[in-house]
Amino acid sequence: MKYSHAIFVGIASITLLSGCGDRPESWDTPAVVRFDKGLENSFALIDESMHSVHLFSVDESLNLSQVRKNTGKNVVAVMASPQADRLFVLSKGEQPRRKSSDERPALWVYDGSGSGNLLSKYTLSNPLDSIAVDPEGRFVVLYSSGASGSFVTNRNELLVIDTSLPPGDTNPLPRTIRSFGGTPQRLTFTSPLNLPSGQRRLLIIETDQDLSLLDLDHLDRKEVTVRLSNDYKVVPAGVTYTDGVPQRNDDARLAVRTTKENSVFLLTFVPQANASAENDFGLTVNIIGLTSTPSDFAFVNTDGGLRLAMLEAGMRRATLVDPDTTTETQVDMPASFGRISLVTREISDAPAGGSDVAMLWGYEGVAFWSLGKSVGQAYRSIEVLPDIDSSVGNVVSVPAPNQSLKILVPNDAGYGGRRFYVLNLANRTASPLLTSASSLSLTVSADGQRAWFFQRNSREMAVVDLLTMHPQNLVLEQPITSVFDIGRAGGGRAMVALHYQGNMGATVVDAFSPDEASARMHVGLLQGGF
Template sequence: MTTHSFNRYRSVALSLAVALTACADRDARYELSMRTLAPVAAGNALVYVQPALARATVVDLSQAAPAVRQVAVGDDPVLVQPRVAHDEALVLSRGQRGSAGVAPAPASLTAVTAAGATRRWTLGSPFNALSQNGDGRYVMAYFNNSASAGRLLFNPNEVAIVDLDRAAATGNPVVRTVRSFGGVPNGVVFSPTMTVAGEPRTLAVVLSDAYVTLLDLNHPERSEITVRLTLPEDARAIAPAQVVFDTDNATMYLRADQSNDLYVLRLLTVTPESATANDFRPTLNQLAAGVRPADLALFGGATARKLLVVSPGSRDARVIDTVANTTTVVPLDAVASRVLLFNGPSPRSATSELRALLYSTRGVASAVSFVELTDIESRRSQNVETLQLGRVINQALPLPERGVVMFGHPSSATGSLSLLDLGRRTAAPIFSEVALESARFDDDRQALWVAPPTGERLGYIELTNFRPGEIRLDAPITDVIPVSGGTSRRVVALHDAADGWITVVDGTDVTRERSRSLRGFLLTGLLDEGEAQ
């Protein structure tokens, strides 16, 4: 295993830190915490954010000898996440309140590329949550109601919308307060591009208890639309939990906790009354969906759209014809809380068709249901086949492109994983020391990588043939992060070390000889007077 070390930084920093412990007037830099936010991948680089230094360390893994760069981010960074569909990391910073001798600094969002270039947008308020749309163009910053804003006063219904394809300028970001009926945002969901009022739109749907708020991202100057899901006198705290978009028919379907109904919002074209008014208006309808509906999926053509809903409380599936407004109840032998639509054959037909797998991950069911969607309304239970797995399911990892689903079970002598073949409808056990929740796909979904907590071995399954393997590294592994870019597949194993320690594994040749270790990179430039600003 090749080792790249930054020991000159480690030894100098540690020696000076020890020498200065007896000094009365120590440099403030030696008081700073070395804590980092959980690192993320940005293309072929790994990005670490050090809040105390307000900087990001970019470890470029595109070459045999990794390159390390430090770049400045906004004060008090609280969140870093990879930008969807782009080789960038997004760093959300709350800014500086200011104190004696320290000027206040605004909150900001910084995009960091794999090459270490940055762009920054000033947000103003100290937001602590981010949501991105499906292609990574738009991001919304908002206040997560489970965390403190760290300010004497703040508006929990304020949001900032950033167009990441545009530079910071007047109108980007758009900062506004969404209308409230006494609640605060619980989350944000973005629509895919859908035709509304005759033109393509991307909508942001802000989820709050008992209501949702719609914002048109293509026309950010227009006012938001808030839709109540209950009557004013209804005190139920129904929390919208899932949104499914019908992009062909300008419709969205909402499932909410504490409700047995689905909520249907159809976006009708209207003539705007002013420049800031919208050219669409939602209408609200409700559909009965059994007892405690837990998941839903759309299928069928644009003129024959149907909903498949599973409701564990009533132990059934429901097929709702959204055009004819009819509902077909299909009883299930096995309780289900998840729907997986897939195209594939069956044991009785080699023809690839749209089918459904219904299952539960709540640790209460040991069987799954296959559903033939063709003629389901007339055949009902005749189109359902139940497959017993013999062990309750508490995790699932669908791989429909491979024609399989991996299920996790409470540890047992017969294996803690099952590999379900969707076409053959058979299940085979796989022995595993780790849970599926810790598994990571590589960039092209050719392999699945796992590591047990505090263990030194990195395991993998080749998804082309489901052959397992493992490699022993030199230190316990805390996490696994696949990185993209270039022609090779690489996986980074993280090790617990304040100065930064990783092992880069070649995903195409998983051997110790092809792996390389890098340590000490978080100390690079720590003692330089001219740190990145």
């Protein structure tokens, strides 16, 4: 009997011992990717299941080299710096925290130039889920959108982070703006404004019923809040600002349009009259009346001086308002345009004297509005581009050296044959390009040479040379989710098309000579490497 026992023990031992050892749990964790970002010389994927950031760069042979760095748990937002040299990852950490070792919310800053190094980590006291990045790349403001799911959320609390400084007691700096019931909806960082008290940069916080201004150069000071109405029914819909005449420091202004009001609020920065106030600038408020709700506006320079140009949706006219006197001049338009963009710097024939040229666009095509002054008129010319006969939903700028080009994307409507245009501001011509895509996404290269067009979840894409307008179509192996045009190690650039299948794939193509035959497909980007 003892022999049978021995056999049994032997077989059991074999069975048992064969189960010894295990592998990292990573292998059992599918990749979860919600965020991807193109950077200057790399692109980033956030693997939320592994709490890791993967930064990929492209070498001369179109191979991908990967750097994997830890990141926070429960990533809620990812943004790139305006120069695409840094990656900001906002995480909530472990909520709720049961142990002191549980991870806290944090903002992680990674180097986007290729090394993927963690540059800074700013630990937060509370989880937030929204990021606003300063166009100049210095400040990052974190705030709550209200969807964080926390038991109690203060939506008026902002965390201002100066990314040029290391983490410290006052960096991040929590600021709770005074609320009259509103919550932040939109943040705008201004460029330096010449205020009566000196040059300042301001953070404009639009809530759903009022406006607050924070002095970014004096974050220790309280904000200035402008209540737009007594009944809190006026909802801001956008702001524009001007520094005014360079020689003056008392004509910096801010204009606010709203969602429903037939008026625009005009705020003028004046010297502070109240000696006990912390802020050394004051505000006067005026209201400019219109006949309907403006759809877009911008401060423009005319030969007659600074004006606020406003467009009203569905109206074949524009209104120029003198911000000093609020005198209004109505300008008849040949069509209804809902949007305005200043293109003075991008064109070669800007009027002498400093007046602006604006591009008007919207449902009825595109026009150029030269804001110089002719006798008896407050404008010089309005030139409609006859080549563009479809509604324009979006205008995409092209970086230098082709900054005179604009890509006009039509509204998402209709199927089978839609036009988009590459508009040349220099000679006022528009090159139509036809696409069969029902919805179009595009990425413009940072060197301003190319534009990549694709339709999400489709395998087809195209690249258009912005100099020759030559399109080249490509059909990839896998459906495309995102496209980046990034720098390559050793020079050159590459197009990376991401495929959200499995553990992520990517197709890499030489951006200068795109060819499916020479494309390199990379699979399982997030596979292995544990």
